[in-house]
Amino acid sequence: MAVNSFNPIFKATGEAYVEFNKSDPTILHTNPAFHVERVKEGKYAWIGDKTYIEIAMASECSLVSIKEEFMPLIYVFGFKDNSPHSAMFSKQMIKIHEIGLFQIWKRKWWPKSNFCAGDSIPEAKPISLMDVQSAFYVCFTGIFLGMVAFLIEIILQKYWSFLQKRRNEQKSDTKTEEMSNKTANNRFIINTKNTRM
Structure with missing residues (x-):
């Protein structure tokens, strides 16, 4: 957990989570949909998985994400120690990543964002x-x-x-x-x- 982190920023964030959890125990709710609904209600920000946030933003025009990534999470596949499959699996995953298949699959299968009326209206600025x-x-x-x-x-x-x-x-x-x-x-x-x- 972030409270045990050696990074002072992550540690301070983890401590703030624990402190805020005392007054609102729902902030550590495990269901991302719950947090998205709280964000829609207003006066709530959620630090969560970028994947779920992007999917939620694709279907809801009122949601916005900041550009900076905070505490990026890395997904891994677990194998037993000394598994004969881990080397082959790692090698293939690196190849898939390097040739850009993840990006191709994301473009093909990721939900497309809905057309939001506010997005297409540019502000006119005199030249x-x-x-x-x-x-x-x-x-x-x-x-x-x-x-x-x-x-x-x-x-x-x-x-x-x-x-x-x-x-x-x-x-x-x-x-x-x-x-x-x-x-x-x-x-x-x-x-x-x-x-x-």
Whole structure:
């Protein structure tokens, strides 16, 4: 029992159960349905088996459970000491758990919760600029990066066309010099021929 627990929280809870049991002996009633009915009547909270609570919540819209698990209970199968079946049974149960069969079976066979009218009515909240602020950041970042890429492309295009133009000028200068050198050589040859005559 929780009174004998080494965990101080569980121990304090167990002691509170024993103390409260003196004024209301029904709090340790063994039938979960009894506690669910007391919860429905109001001003009563029940710490009980999650399985039974989930089943009760599936059929009753007014019941709510907290998300935190308090003192989780583990179910086990008992075997005699040194039973030849315990190792095989443990191995198969671990396989069933690891491959997710428990969850599949729970979805298939667990009672589905009823449609509760209050569950489907969302509260409308007006959207403020702060709610969509990150979308603006993404848009502005995209625009900025696009403009930077565009400017880099223009600069590179101008740089490559400048280099191409310069290469063409150098080629034309080289051709012009070669042509002028050939012309000068031809004149020299012509002039020497004229002088020999």
